Amino acid sequence: MKINKQVSFLMFLAALLIGSFGQAQNSKPNIVVIYLDDLGYGDLSAYGATELQTPNMDVLANDGVKFTNGYATSATCTPSRYGLLTGVYPWRNAKARILPGSAPLIISTKQETLPKMLKRAGYQTAIVGKWHLGLGAGNVNWNEHISPGPNEVGFDDAYILAATQDRTPTVYIKDGYIDGLDKKDPIYVSYKKNFEGEPTGKDNPELTTMKWHHGHNQSIVNGIPRIGYMKGGKSAVWSDIDMADHFLAKAQAYVKSHKNKPFFLYYALQQPHVPRTPNPRFVGKSGMGPRGDVILEADWCIGEFMKTLKEEGVLENTLVVFSSDNGPVLQDGYYDDAIEKLGKHTPAGKLRGGKYSLFEAGTRVPFMAYWKGTIKPKVSDALVCQIDLLASLSKLVGVEAKKTDSEDMLAELLGKSKKGRNNLVIEAGGRTAYRTGDWAMIPPYKGKPLSWNSFIETGILQDFQLYNLKKDLGETNNLAKSNPKKLKELLAEFEAIRGKDYSKMKK
Structure with a gap:
């Protein structure tokens, strides 16, 4: 009888410990990184824009920590995304340059990454949106499982576009497989030569609905000439005007199905990168042409996503980090009135330069940290960089990250310090x-x-x-x-x- 009582007591203690551990796991905040593409320092009303109003982005800035010295690592997309996910300066990797859609994966599967670190802390991990870090090991067969990719560097779930909206392949990829592909209509991709009989923007301008300015004159998809050539896969081709809605729905669905355990979601929107293709609901809303319209569209998407966090009961247990991969650009491959209809708007704010530039506007970008009920509204002049997310979030979740260029800026993200980095x-x-x-x-x-x-x-x-x-x-x-x-x-x-x-x- 005594032994049975001891066994029962030990089982009771074990249950308490297991329950406490589960609560500890669930008490860890969800982490969402919202990443825009080519959004400038002056493109948000919270950062001084007067000709555009971005109320949903402004909530993150005005009710969280708004950094005035927040940086991407690079003035272009691929290297910035590399730095964000690895915590490593992209100039250390010679392959971290703007990649074609057929490029192999440039993150080593043995390398430390933000999702890998968070998985060790018990997080579910996902990416929804733009990838642009390469796929496969070279000579990808797009009709089979594509590996390595996001899943092999730490993401449990991945729903992506391979490169950029202006590059082939113009299809979505879900966990290594092209979404909606009909095997009877295989897809072929090349960045060297066109496929026989396929029209191009250069040779068949009469088939285009968007005029190219430079470089974007190869395969035509949905009336838009792209960089790179593609053939087949008609059932899987995305709808450009529905892309923002499509990614939003995927991000919302992920939150709804993963809300009971800590999750990390990297939500990488495609706006305002070219080709700028706002949904008809947003056409003409900004008065600045497609670039202004897609910024308003992105702001709406962010508002809808934040509503989902609230409706699913996880808003107050979610840290949201918002930024952009580099500074702004107006003319970037298509004639779309971005310059002609700019008016008084200044995408870079008071900064000099823009995308592709070593001046401040190339890498100084909107950068906010928002956590309802935990982070108090604050403007911070601390020097912080996107590579610091690895070390900072590892501190937050209590898991050691491998040493990289990343520095612990958790106190700065939470608004408890304005010290910041010494240099960058x-x-x-x-x-x-x-x-x-x-x-x-x-x-x-x-x-x-x-x-x-x-x-x-x-x-x-x-x-x-x-x-x-x-x-x-x-x-x-x-x-x-x-x-x-x-x-x-x-x-x-x-x-x-x-x-x-x-x-x-x-x-």
Whole structure:
């Protein structure tokens, strides 16, 4: 009898412990990263836009921590996404450049990633939206299981577009398989030559509904000429005007079906990247043409997604981090009135440059952390970067992450500190520059100071550039010659991080 009582007591204790562990697991906050594509520092009304109103994005900024010094690692998409998910500076990986849709996966399956770390903490992990980090190991057979991809680097669930909306293949991929593919109509993709008999934007402009400006003149899908060639797979081809709704529905469904356990969702919207194809509900709403319309569409999607978090009872237990992969661009491959209808709107705000640029507007982007009831509204000048999510979130969930370039900025994300990083190396087109304190330093490079196709200042000059951003946010007064001491100091710090002499890194 005594033994039975002891056994019963031990079982009771075990049940308590198991129950406590389960509660501890469920008490971990859900984590959502909302990532936009080519959204500029000045594109949100919360960041000073007066010609566009973005009320749903503004909630995240005004009711959370709004960073004024939040950065992507790079001024283009693929490298920024690489840095976000790995915590590693993309300039350390020579393959982290803008990728074609047929490129192999550039994240090693053995590499530490944000979803891998969170899986070790007991999280369910998913990506919905744009991927653009490569798929497979080369020579992908799109009609079979495509691997490695998001699932092999830590995502339990993956519903993606392979590259960008302007690149082939123009299909959705669910956990390694093309969604809706009819095996009787296989799909073929090439970035080298066209398939016999297939029309292109260059040769058949009469079949297009969107005029290309540069580069986007190959396979025509839904009337839009793309980068890359594609044949077949008609049943799987996406509807461009429904893409935002489609990804929103997938993100909402994920929350509804995974709300009972901690989840990590990387919700990567395609707006306002080209081709800008707003749903008819949003056409003309901004008065700025398709670019303004898709920003309003993205804002609506975010509002609907946040409603879902609330309706499913998980809003107050969800940390939402919002940002963009790089700065803004108006002309990026199609004639769509982005420049002509801009009006008084300034997509980069008071910053200089934009996408592709070493100037501030290339990498300084909207960056917010929102957690209803936990984070108090605050504006923070702390220097933070997207690569810091790995170390910061590992601290939050109590799991050690492998050492990378990521730094623990959890206190900054939660609004408890304004210290931030000491420094940051940013990248654009394979060239790097340095940011520390109030200072920005850009080394001399060979190249063109103005991008011929996007009309953006690249930040490339053959002389050193040094700017005091506190006094000169627009980077108009180059202090390199008048303050050689500060230039020498920053250059030494920069070279120490880069791990090479400056003379060997000139391009």
